[in-house]
Amino acid sequence: MQLIKDKQITQDNWVYIVDETPLKADYIIVSLVRWRQERNQLSKIKHLGLRLEPDVELEEIANDLSHFQLIELYFPVFTDGRAFTHARLLRSRYGFTGDIRASGDFMRDQVFYLNRVGVTSFELNDQENAQQVIQSMHDFSVDYQESVA
Amino acid sequence: MYQYNDKDQTLINERVVQFRDQTERFLKGEIPDDKYRALRLMNGVYVQTHAPLLRVAGPYGLLSSKQVRKLASIARDYDKGFCHFTTRQNIQFNWPALERVPDILEELASVQMHAIQTSGNCLRNTTSDQLAGVAIDELEDPRPYCEIIRQWTIFHPEFAYLPRKFKIAVSGAKLDRAATQFHDIGLHLVQNEHGEVGFKVFVGGGLGRTPVIGQVIKPFLEKKHLLSYLEAILRIYNLYGRRDNKYKARIKILVREAGLAKIRKKIDAEWALIKHKLELSPERIKEIQEQFRPPNYQLDAVQDTSYADKLANNADFATWVKHNTAEHKIDGYRAAYISLKAPDSPPGDCTESQLDTIADLADQYSFGMVRVTHRQNLVLADIKQADLFDLWQKLDAINCATPNIGKATDMICCPGLDYCSLANAGSIGVAKEINETLDSMDYVHDLGDLKINISGCMNGCAHQSVGHIGILGVDKKGVEWYQVTLGGSSENDAAIGERLGPAVSKQDIAPVIKILLEVYLEQRIDEDEPFLATVRRVGIGPFKEKTYATN
Numbered sequence: 001m002q003l004i005k006d007k008q009i010t011q012d013n014w015v016y017i018v019d020e021t022p023l024k025a026d027y028i029i030v031s032l033v034r035w036r037q038e039r040n041q042l043s044k045i046k047h048l049g050l051r052l053e054p055d056v057e058l059e060e061i062a063n064d065l066s067h068f069q070l071i072e073l074y075f076p077v078f079t080d081g082r083a084f085t086h087a088r089l090l091r092s093r094y095g096f097t098g099d100i101r102a103s104g105d106f107m108r109d110q111v112f113y114l115n116r117v118g119v120t121s122f123e124l125n126d127q128e129n130a131q132q133v134i135q136s137m138h139d140f141s142v143d144y145q146e147s148v149a
Numbered sequence: 150m151y152q153y154n155d156k157d158q159t160l161i162n163e164r165v166v167q168f169r170d171q172t173e174r175f176l177k178g179e180i181p182d183d184k185y186r187a188l189r190l191m192n193g194v195y196v197q198t199h200a201p202l203l204r205v206a207g208p209y210g211l212l213s214s215k216q217v218r219k220l221a222s223i224a225r226d227y228d229k230g231f232c233h234f235t236t237r238q239n240i241q242f243n244w245p246a247l248e249r250v251p252d253i254l255e256e257l258a259s260v261q262m263h264a265i266q267t268s269g270n271c272l273r274n275t276t277s278d279q280l281a282g283v284a285i286d287e288l289e290d291p292r293p294y295c296e297i298i299r300q301w302t303i304f305h306p307e308f309a310y311l312p313r314k315f316k317i318a319v320s321g322a323k324l325d326r327a328a329t330q331f332h333d334i335g336l337h338l339v340q341n342e343h344g345e346v347g348f349k350v351f352v353g354g355g356l357g358r359t360p361v362i363g364q365v366i367k368p369f370l371e372k373k374h375l376l377s378y379l380e381a382i383l384r385i386y387n388l389y390g391r392r393d394n395k396y397k398a399r400i401k402i403l404v405r406e407a408g409l410a411k412i413r414k415k416i417d418a419e420w421a422l423i424k425h426k427l428e429l430s431p432e433r434i435k436e437i438q439e440q441f442r443p444p445n446y447q448l449d450a451v452q453d454t455s456y457a458d459k460l461a462n463n464a465d466f467a468t469w470v471k472h473n474t475a476e477h478k479i480d481g482y483r484a485a486y487i488s489l490k491a492p493d494s495p496p497g498d499c500t501e502s503q504l505d506t507i508a509d510l511a512d513q514y515s516f517g518m519v520r521v522t523h524r525q526n527l528v529l530a531d532i533k534q535a536d537l538f539d540l541w542q543k544l545d546a547i548n549c550a551t552p553n554i555g556k557a558t559d560m561i562c563c564p565g566l567d568y569c570s571l572a573n574a575g576s577i578g579v580a581k582e583i584n585e586t587l588d589s590m591d592y593v594h595d596l597g598d599l600k601i602n603i604s605g606c607m608n609g610c611a612h613q614s615v616g617h618i619g620i621l622g623v624d625k626k627g628v629e630w631y632q633v634t635l636g637g638s639s640e641n642d643a644a645i646g647e648r649l650g651p652a653v654s655k656q657d658i659a660p661v662i663k664i665l666l667e668v669y670l671e672q673r674i675d676e677d678e679p680f681l682a683t684v685r686r687v688g689i690g691p692f693k694e695k696t697y698a699t700n
Contacts, residue, residue, distance in 0.1 A: 079187060079270065081310025085387050088307050093422065107184050109171060116306035139167045142156045144300040 002130060005099065005121040007137060009130045012123070014049055014070060014101075029072055032056060035064070043067050051103075054082040062094050071096060073119065075104035084117050091118035091148040108132065112139045118148040150211050150518060151296045151440045153261045160303070161258045164265060168192050169251035176248060191309070193239075193267030194250055195570075202568070203242045203250055204267040205257060209277035209295035209319075210238030210521040214508040217519050219260045221504035227253050231500045234489060236561060236612060237316070238276050238521040239267055243568050265303055270311045270398075272302035272383070276318045278326045279522040282441060283484055283530045285476045289338045289346055291321035293437040294375065297429065301376050308383050312390035313398035315383070316355075327523055328639035330354045330363040331615060333400045334382060341369045348375065352382060352412070353404035358607050360614040360645045361401040364409050366416065372434060374420075377427035381420035385412065443479075444516040444531060450481030453535035469541050472552040472594070474532075481534050485515075487527035487544060488551040488559070492584040495577045496562040497525030503547050514540050523639075524561055524600075526554060557599040557666070558584055561612055565605030565622065566629070572605035574622025574629035574655075579603050582659035587666075596666055598679045602637075615639040617681045618665060619646045620658065631658045635665070635692060636684040650693050661696055668692050 003012035015025040019034050023042075029049035035042060042048060049070030050061070065071075071090060073083040083102065090096040102114050103123040111122060115137045124130055153161075168188075175185040189195075193204035205220070212220075220240055224232050227249055233241040245253055257263055266273055275298045282290045298317055302308075308315075318329040321338040329335030335351035348370040354363025370378050382400075389407075391397045404412050460467045474483040487507060490496050499507075507527065511519045514536045515529035522528055527549075532540055544550040553559045560583065563569065565576030580603055587593050602616030606623075613619035619634035631653055634646030653661050668691050673683045684692070 078184065079310055080392060081270075081308070081312075082388055082392075084307045084310065085384055107180075109167075109180075109184075109188055110310070113304075113306040113309050140160060140163045140304065142159050142163075143306075144160075144303055145305055147306065 002124050003101075003121055004124065004130060004133055007134050009134075014047075016051060016072070029070065032061070039064075049099075049101075052083075052086060054080045054086075056086065058086055058089055058094065065090075065094055065096050068096075068098060070099045070101060072101045072103050075102065075106045078105045078107050078110065084113060087114065087119050088117040088148050108136050111136050116143070116147040150213060151208075151292075151437070157300075158258075158261070161261070161263045161265070164192075164263060165251060165254045165258050168254060172247065172251055187269060187310075190269035191266055191271055192250075192254075193264035194247065195268065196247075201245060201247050201250070203245050203253060203264060204235070205240040205242070205262060205264050206267050206274045207234075207238045207240055207521045208299050209275055209281070209292055210279055210523075211292065212519045212521065213260070214511040214517040214519065216260045216262055217504050217508040217511065219256060219262065221501040221508070223253055223256055224501040224504065231498050232504070233495075233564065234497045234499065234521050234525050234527070236523055236525060236610065237274055238279075238523065239274055240521070241564075243564070268314075270313050271309055271315065272305060272311070273314055273316045275299050275302065276316070276327055276332075276523065278320050278322055279520045279528045280326060280475060280484055280530065281321060281520075282443065283477050283479075283482075284322045284324075284326075285478050286323040287321050287478070288323075288340060289321045290438070290441055291319040291336075291338060292441050293434065294336070294338075294348075294372075295319050296437050296440070297375065297434070298379065301379070305383075308387055311383075311387055312392045313395065313400075315386070315400070317379070323641075325639075325641045328612070328615070330643040331356050331360070331612070331639055332363065333386075334379065335363050336375075339369065345371070347371050350378065353401040353409075354643075355399050355401045356609045356612050356614055357399070358396055358609065359399075359401065360609070361405065362643045362645065363401075364404065366409065366413050373428045373430070374424055375429055377424040378416075378420055380423060380427060381416045384419055385415050389415075446479045446482065446531070447533065448479075448481075450479070450533045450535065453481065453533070456534035456537060459538045463538075466538055466541055468590075468594070469545075469550055469552045470537060472556065473550065473554045474537065477531070479531075483532055483534060483537060484528055484530045485532045485537065485540060485544075486522070486554045487519075487529065487549045488553055489526050489549065490553055490559045491548045491551045492558060492581075492588070494548070495564075495567075496560050496580050499527075503549060506543070506547050507549070510540060510543055524555075524559060526559070552590065553593060555598050555600070556593050557587055557596050557601060558593055559600075561600070561602040561616070563604050563610040565603075569605060569610075571608055572622065573607075573624035574605050574631065576603045576605040576611065576620075576622060579620060579622075579631065579655075579658055583662050586659045586663050595676070596669070596680065597676070598681075600638075601662070612639060613637075614645050615643070616646060617684070618662065620662075623652055625652070629655045631655065633658075633661060633665075633696075635689050636681065638681060647689050649689060650697055653696075664696050665692050668695050 014027040016029040027047040051072040101121040195202040318332040337349040350367040351363035352366040520528040566572040603620040604611040604613040615637035633649040637646030
């Protein structure tokens with residue numbers, strides 16, 4: 001599957017593993033529920049990512065962040081703007097330096113904002129328009145607020 | 150007034166390009182309806198009963214004559230020759246074609262205007278006092294802070310997809326003319342015991358279906374912390390505001406459900422972590438204040454004697470001055486209201502030729518600036534007393550000098566069923582009928598200060614719940630009915646009106662208003678007791694009794 005990472009189209013090596021199915025991949029993303037249940041086993045995995053839903057309390061996982069190379073912010077619906085705050089806080093408050101990925105129902109017209117709050121990769125819903133999605137990250141050349149990225 | 154620099158201009162130019170692309174993609178079927186809906190709303194575009202509606206931002210209600218002329222030309226070229234001023238000091242066009250909206254935005258951008266975030270679940274246009282900078286009861290001009298907030302809100306990357314809309318208002322005067330206690334955040338410039346000026350912060354006010362008076366969350370906020378504190382409130386709201394039910398998604402519900410103490414604790418904890426990062430420097434505040442420097446007033450304006458002569462010799466002029474002008478902090482000047490509440494035209498509407506004339510009058514008499522009021526009128530804020538007579542005649546010639554500011558016929562009215570797809574009932578027609586009932590100007594003046602607000606549905610765009618008399622249109626099995634409330638206020642003595650009784654039919658609403666006014670005239674102690682004071686003193690009992698006895 002294709003992915004946009006750091007404004008480039010690239011191959012996605014990461015696989016989200018559905019809860020209670022075998023961890024058969026080199027680059028594994030798991031849910032928060034699974035991380036909490038299987039923490040000991042999962043922390044041995046070399047390339048580990050964590051998927052966060054919008055209702056997560058970031059503070060509760062702040063001390064675990066060093067285990068993850070990637071945090072996936074999943075949009076169940078594009079209007080749920082909590083992930084924007086999560087990305088920003090992961091960067092500016094919790095010092096997460098790995099990849100922050102947006103997935104789910106976000107849309108092209110949101111990537112400008114998402115990029116500014118620290119999201120570095122985007123799972124493509126529409127493979128054909130990857131170039132346009134990258135272009136949308138440059139919709140504006142100026143801004144009024146500090147960006148995290 | 151604030152003049153755009155290169156950055157401001159670049160930003161709105163790029164917005165035009167972006168929205169043009171979004172609209173073209175939608176028209177080609179490349180963006181689904183629900184997603185384009187969110188995008189167009191954040192650009193003030195609604196799909197309405199008859200046509201899309203475009204809401205243009207009027208930043209804290211301040212417009213230049215050049216901008217007013219542009220509104221006139223847009224009304225001519227893209228619409229049916231008029232626009233509508235709203236309670237949030239914005240400007241609405243009711244008939245633009247969707248595919249031409251990007252062209253309108255381009256026209257607006259050429260005069261430093263835009264429609265960014267005038268709707269949608271985002272940070273909306275910041276509103277203020279129409280007498281900002283000239284009011285005699287003002288502690289400090291609120292507009293520089295409005296502009297600082299405006300810039301902070303535009304395309305804020307973290308707060309573009311909030312649970313619901315979010316409105317901020319700022320007042321710098323003793324009398325709150327900006328309904329700040331009915332905003333998600335209301336800010337009052339106040340002085341603390343050390344003589345320092347800062348903000349009293351209200352949170353969780355709002356109108357609509359569930360009217361709530363804002364509560365004081367911070368009695369005194371230092372100016373330098375303005376943006377960090379706003380950011381802390383917005384972050385807590387973005388994370389914890391309800392997203393499961395749009396009618397419970399405003400911050401007022403979060404504050405109510407969690408309790409003010411708990412919310413304050415959360416906000417303060419967040420604020421403590423960010424306040425050092427987002428400080429406003431005195432230099433930054435000064436830089437913006439420089440853009441709102443007082444114009445070059447003529448200090449000898451007060452020497453003029455023609456004004457006193459005209460007042461003494463022309464009763465109509467004197468009446469207009471009494472009702473439609475306000476005191477000014479500079480001797481020899483007054484602020485003049487342009488009434489958009491002539492009895493024969495829809496409240497808040499303005500035609501293209503009126504707009505052009507108003508722009509000319511602003512250039513000639515008022516340093517080229519026009520303000521939009523919270524009650525859907527306009528103001529020329531800096532009129533020399535010697536010019537008032539000429540101005541009055543010229544306003545009268547364009548039907549904008551009805552001497553009714555703050556009186557019974559100065560009604561706030563939403564577009565209602567005539568234009569709005571949300572409405573359950575007509576509102577403009579009701580305003581017209583009330584006007585016909587109150588056709589004697591002497592009677593209207595005898596009634597004194599009176600705020601009648603009419604909304605065509607419970608979304609309450611015309612703030613009926615804070616009208617001294619509120620009228621709310623409801624639909625009963627396809628028939629238009631009206632609920633009446635009494636005793637609301639959006640000023641310092643903020644109150645939500647009490648329901649008079651069962652809804653009345655469309656044919657009865659104007660006669661019922663007449664009855665209410667008669668009861669007031671019977672019940673008031675004397676002419677100095679305004680309607681609101683009488684309602685508060687005697688309660689709704691006498692009004693209720695008379696209304697339902699005769700119906």
